[in-house]
Amino acid sequence: MSIDFEIPTEAKAIREKVRKWVHEECIPAEKELDSKPLDEVLGKLRKKARAQGLWCPFVPKEYGGMGLGPLANALVQMELGESMLGALSMNTQGPDDASMMTILEHGTPYQKEKFLKPLLNGEKRICFSMTEKAAGADATGMQTSAVKDGNENYILNGEKWFSSSASVADMAMVMAKTDPDAPRHKQYSTFLVELPNPGYKIKRNIKNMAIEGPHADVIHGGHSEIEIRDLKVPADNLLGGEGNGFNMGQHRLAYGRLRHGMHNIAKAQRALDMAAEHVTKRSTFGVLLADRQAVQFMLADCASELYIGRLMLLHIAYKAEKGLDLRQENSIAKVFLAHMVHKVIDTAIQLHGALGFSQDTPLAKWYTQVRSQRLVDGPDEVHKWRVGRNVIKAYREHGTTASAAGGDLL
Known part of the structure; x- marks a missing residue:
């Protein structure tokens, strides 16, 4: 008996299709960015991708995706990374992709309609605001607070650091402390926030060592420092229930x-x-x-x-x-x-x-x-x-x- 490394025929065909897509469409399109607006180049690519059924690889078919399992998706992602436009062309770019997965698994019907649907359609982008200066790699050190104001809203206050793609996002997934007296990993909750919002202020895009082109924010996802002051979030926007944010x-x-x-x-x-x-x-x-x-x-x-x-x-x-x-x-x-x-x-x-x-x-x-x-x-x-x-x-x-x-x- 041997260990079987044979890739299923269907997954192999998808991988080849994506490889061809990246080499024949995405890599050549990179050169167009020097002379054309990103929206024009990316819009054309995305329209072609959707027409070929190359859209949201890991998203179930009933939500408009390709419905790929972990293996087929891994094979696809291992092709897309060859081009800086690869993931974006198929609406599988970070940090949006992981946030889509989270809302798919934990979102209410209302949240899926209001927040997930435009993400899946490629109409909007989402950023992830978890990291804080004081906490760094220790996610349980976050200090941004969320206090309930009656039963209708939460009021958030704090700061966030290196919030990926905040400068191009239409919504944010924000993690905040809802119960400081709970066990360490149950103190935090996650909220969906519509942007722009006066309570969610981008103080600056943090410059780093990476060489950046004119479209770096959109293509790679810039990293922003955020000030959160009296940010009012409807209770309906609490994702996955209190205490499940971590x-x-x-x-x-x-x-x-x-x-x-x-x-x-x-x-x-x-x-x-x-x-x-x-x-x-x-x-x-x-x-x-x-x-x-x-x-x-x-x-x-x-x-x-x-x-x-x-x-x-x-x-x-x-x-x-x-x-x-x-x-x-x-x-x-x-x-x-x-x-x-x-x-x-x-x-x-x-x-x-x-x-x-x-x-x-x-x-x-x-x-x-x-x-x-x-x-x-x-x-x-x-x-x-x-x-x-x-x-x-x-x-x-x-x-x-x-x-x-x-x-x-x-």
């Missing part, structure tokens, strides 16, 4: 980590392809770069990292399909894939020489962008701490660490 947020972030990893695979693959193309054409001192053993070793290292990353994501997709606990693997993969994409892009820059360091290729821009992967959705250190703690726990319970190190593969 757990919903962690579930939401879990998919975000996977999506980042899937897109990192695609970006690393494109960078490796660019490197291979360059070394097969470039000669130094009369020798083709591709014929130099040192160059071949560099490419081999990148290929190995990509291979490991793909296997990680496929195993996690398998566990998701089966409804199994994937938190340990998710944390391991999140850290690994963030470093993998950085290493592959760095190698591609090195092999391109000064050209790679210039902005004549997308490599320099990607290099500055992917550094955030080791911070967003939980920094490396938090995930390593959690993984290491689980290793100790496994040994104490079973006398072996295997279950915390992929042992269920065997």
Whole structure:
């Protein structure tokens, strides 16, 4: 009996269709952004995508999506990340995607009609306001408060930090403390807020090290510092009930980590392809770069990292399909894939020489962008701490660490 790595025929066909879409439509459209408005370029792409049935891959068909399960969606995301317009073209961009999932699972009929429907149609965008300066990676350290004003409204006060895509959002998903006396993980609730709103003020878009083009906010999702002052939110906009904000947020972030990893695979693959193309054409001192053993070793290292990353994501997709606990693997993969994409892009820059360091290729821009992967959705250190703690726990319970190190593969 053998382990079956055969991808179902239908999933394979969808992957090929999306790969063709990215290479024939999205990557060429990137060049149009230099001379045309983003709305025009993206609008044209989205219209074509919907006509081909390429829309909201993970969303059930009854809500207008493709209805893909975890494996097929992973295969699709691992193609879309090759282009900065890939995810946007199919309305599966972050942070909107994970918020759509959260409202799908926990929203009331009213919330699905008012907030989810325009998101699924691509008419509106949503941001996620959880992180705060004082709390950072510790989500249970949030201080933004939500106090009930009678039975009709909640009044929110506080601040938020690095709220992704707030500057282009039409609504926000805001997490706030509703019961400071409850157990630590039950103190928080999540609210859906219509924007613009005088109680939700964008103080500034936080500048970071990433090289940004003219459409960076929309394409990559800018990061805003938010002031929340006497923000009145109708009780009908409480998502998932009081005290469930933390757990919903962690579930939401879990998919975000996977999506980042899937897109990192695609970006690393494109960078490796660019490197291979360059070394097969470039000669130094009369020798083709591709014929130099040192160059071949560099490419081999990148290929190995990509291979490991793909296997990680496929195993996690398998566990998701089966409804199994994937938190340990998710944390391991999140850290690994963030470093993998950085290493592959760095190698591609090195092999391109000064050209790679210039902005004549997308490599320099990607290099500055992917550094955030080791911070967003939980920094490396938090995930390593959690993984290491689980290793100790496994040994104490079973006398072996295997279950915390992929042992269920065997």
